[in-house]
Amino acid sequence: MRAPYASDPMTAKGRRVTEEESGFRSSFQRDRDRIIHASAFRRLKHKTQVFVEHEGDYFRTRLTHSIEVAQVARTIAGALGLNQELTEGVALAHDLGHTPFGHTGEDALDALMAPYGGFDHNAQAVRIVTSIERHYAEFDGLNLTWETLEGIAKHNGPVVGDLPYALADYNAVHDLELHTHASAEAQVAALSDDIAYNNHDLHDGLRAGLFDEDAICALPIVGAAFAKVDAAYPGLEPIRRRHEALRRVFGVMVSDVIDTSTALLQASGAKNVADIRHYGAPVVRFSDGLWQDLKVIREFLFTRMYRAPSVVKMREEVTVVVHDLFPLFLSNPMLLPERWHEDLKNCETETAVARKVSDYISGMTDRFALQEHARLMGK
DSSP, X not given: OOOTTSOOGGGOXXXXXXXXXXXXXOHHHHHHHHHHTSHHHHHGGGSBSSSOGGGOSSSOBXXXXXXXXXXXXXHHHHHHTOOHHXXXXXXXHTTTTOOTTHHHHHHHHHHHTGGGTOOOHHHHHHHIIIIIOOOOSSOSSOOOBHHHHHHHHHXXXXXXXXXXXXXXXXXXXXXXXXXXXXXXXHHHXXXXXXXXXXXXXXXXXXXXXXXXXXXXXXXXXXXXXXXXHHHHSTTOOHHHXXXXXXHHHHHHHHHHHHHHHHHHHHHHTOXXXXXXXXXXXXXXXXXXXXXXXXXXXXXXHIIIIITOHHHHHHHHHHHHHHHHHHHHHHHOGGXXXXXXXXXXXXXXXXXXXXXXXXXXXXXXXXXXXXXXXXXXXOO
């Protein structure tokens, strides 16, 4: 049963371009389906999560991460009485704007774009679904509902101050009320992102040999999970033991969000989704105790995984790729594929050209960026 503060597709604010409604899918279901069929979504299968795409078939990519986030988000949304289709759509779209090579690529592109307004992957996701995807006859982008766009733009909270240009440009023509919190559904998507990467980065780090089970058993939540598995299944083979423990870690995080958020939602007195947006604080959260535990886990992952020598070395190598490609394309934009040329002809300033170059590079997969770098730079 839906809660009164759940987003309702029947009372949604609609799309920028009016369309005839489907007879068998809600507007939020259509948004989710359009995201799944988007070119940018498919490209996530060859984009880095932590490890560069070619380093191993078993490590998470942006695509597998997004699918895991959506699964967690749908579970939590169902338990809280929220709209699962909207939650899932925001979760699936939350990483569409990521560059090749993960946060390393984003940091490099943001630095290069500093004279032209910078680069932000959340804002770029909005740019992708409102402009860059061009498959439909009647509009650019995916023409998503206001609620889904809002969730993509501000699932991490209100966006205030100097807006990223990609978000400012769109918000000027379609107000997403960036000063307010997003719907509870979008807040669920944001917390599900935290749950997914905290869990799977432990798993991928183990698989990569960056640390072992003894090291993570010293961590809060994780050590208790391994102890429960050892008590229930003494002598369990290592791979099964690891999986059984880490799925319990997953369960602890999900249960904590559901319990904490249920209490917060009840205490909020929210009677509709507008009350959630104007409540002034998030209504979907971890408990304070679990949040402190997660900070310890994140610090461990930062030191032992994200700043591991092998990962740092690869970060340095792929940063060079972005730093080589951007000025090359900026000085000679006609090196971009022919389908980009018409847009480039309409660019009257260097900033406009830089933003098109940024769109192109940020859309690259890890593999394609490496191939183009080798082809164009002779390296």
